[in-house]
Amino acid sequence: MKTYLECYPCFLNQSIAACKMLHLSENECKTILNKVALLIPEIDTKATPPEIGSLIHKIIREETSIQDPYKEIKRHSNQLALKIYSHLKNRVIKSDDPLLTAVKLAIAGNIIDYGAITNLDIEKEIAKILQNEDELITKEKQQYFSYQPLKKSIESAKTLLYLGDNAGEIIFDKILLEEIKTQNPQIKIHFAVRGGPIINDALEEDAITAGIHNIAEIINNGATIPGTIIDKCSEPFKKIWQNSNLIISKGQGNFESLHPSKANIYYMLIVKCQVLARDLGCSLRDIILYHEK
Numbered sequence: 001m002k003t004y005l006e007c008y009p010c011f012l013n014q015s016i017a018a019c020k021m022l023h024l025s026e027n028e029c030k031t032i033l034n035k036v037a038l039l040i041p042e043i044d045t046k047a048t049p050p051e052i053g054s055l056i057h058k059i060i061r062e063e064t065s066i067q068d069p070y071k072e073i074k075r076h077s078n079q080l081a082l083k084i085y086s087h088l089k090n091r092v093i094k095s096d097d098p099l100l101t102a103v104k105l106a107i108a109g110n111i112i113d114y115g116a117i118t119n120l121d122i123e124k125e126i127a128k129i130l131q132n133e134d135e136l137i138t139k140e141k142q143q144y145f146s147y148q149p150l151k152k153s154i155e156s157a158k159t160l161l162y163l164g165d166n167a168g169e170i171i172f173d174k175i176l177l178e179e180i181k182t183q184n185p186q187i188k189i190h191f192a193v194r195g196g197p198i199i200n201d202a203l204e205e206d207a208i209t210a211g212i213h214n215i216a217e218i219i220n221n222g223a224t225i226p227g228t229i230i231d232k233c234s235e236p237f238k239k240i241w242q243n244s245n246l247i248i249s250k251g252q253g254n255f256e257s258l259h260p261s262k263a264n265i266y267y268m269l270i271v272k273c274q275v276l277a278r279d280l281g282c283s284l285r286d287i288i289l290y291h292e293k
Contacts, residue, residue, distance in 0.1 A: 001048055001257075001276070002045055002048065003043060003046075003049050004045070004275050007052070007275065008040055010049075012033065014057075015056055015059075016029065016033070018057070018060050019033075021070075028063070032059060032060055032063050036059060039055060048227060048229065048257045049227075049257075050226045050253045050256055051227075051257070053198075053199070053225075053253075054198060054224060054226065057069075057226075069197075070197070070200040071197070074167035074200050074203075074206055075167075077166070077168025077200065078168055078210065081169070081171035081210075082171055082209075082210070085171055085174075085175070088105055088171075088172065089178075098182070099151060099179050103150070103176060103268070104287065105172050106250070108172065108270070109169040109171070109172025110169055110172075110251050110252075110268070110269050110270045111169075111270055112168040112200070144288045144289065144290050145287070145288070145289045146289055146290065146291035147289060150266050150289065151183075153266070154184055155184055156245075157184065159190070159243060159244045159245050159246070160190070160247070161240055161241060161246070161248075162177065162247075162250070163192050163249045164191055164192060164202045164207065165251030166200050167200050167201070167202045167206040169250070170202045170207055173191075173210075173212070174215065177215045178215060189217070190217050191207055191212050191215075191219070192220070192228070193219075193220050194220060194221060194225070194226070195221050195223045195233075198226045201226050219236065220237075221233045221237045222235075222236070226253040227256055227257030228249070228253075228254050228257050228258055229257045230258075241263070244263075245264065246264055246266075247263055249268065250268050251268075251269050252270075255269055255276070255290075256276070258292075263292065265292040266290070266291050266292075267290040267292065268288065270285060270287060270288070
């Protein structure tokens with residue numbers, strides 16, 4: 001997905017939100033915003049929003065000398081999600097179609113995103129997800145919810161590359177990974193995280209906290225970008241990418257940086273951006289399970 005003019009205010013808003021989160025002074029904030037503003041005229045509209053986002057957050061890290069500004073938020077997100085893990089797991093076990101329920105919960109967990117939703121109240125949003133799951137899934141449109149093809153792909157795949165997104169959200173991913181293993185015990189799963197701190201995207205330590213190492217091999221993609229840009233990823237990651245029968249991509253950042261692709265990818269996300277909603281022909285906050293054929 002390319003960068004649109006409507007993305008520019010979002011870049012500035014992300015910068016302001018990060019400054020406020022770090023309790024920076026007005027002068028410190030202005031210094032960062034000035035540097036971000038100077039970056040905007042240099043933006044190539046063919047670049048994806050995650051590429052630009054990585055440059056903005058590099059400025060923030062350099063100006064504050066804080067290498068992982070969202071570290072505490074990620075820790076808090078993981079703790080909150082782990083508290084409801086048993087509740088979510090029981091919901092899957094007791095459902096008529098455990099895999100479908102696990103898929104829906106994994107997508108619903110994508111709401112935990114400080115890059116796209118800067119005023120997020122995690123506890124409130126998680127409670128809303130659990131209470132309003134039925135309302136959320138009634139928005140499904142068949143063209144954007146390819147569950148049956150995904151189920152068949154899971155049953156036949158020998159290798160799965162699962163592209164993680166945010167901390168906290170990965171506990172929801174763990175539940176889906178466990179159900180995938182139940183459906184296909186022989187499947188080899190790689191779970192990919194970012195190569196370095198970027199917004200609240202999950203790192204290896206977050207995946208270990210979630211317990212994903214008990215189900216899958218955790219790998220980092222070698223890039224500090226809030227998405228997956230294959231050319232910028234490490235060679236080990238590229239090799240796994242090329243050799244995977246099936247790829248599940250979580251979150252808007254991964255979608256923006258990968259779509260369109262020739263790989264066998266299922267994108268799972270909540271639409272959090274009017275530009276993306278317009279491109280897909282769907283509505284804001286829709287639940288998406290989109291198969292890139």
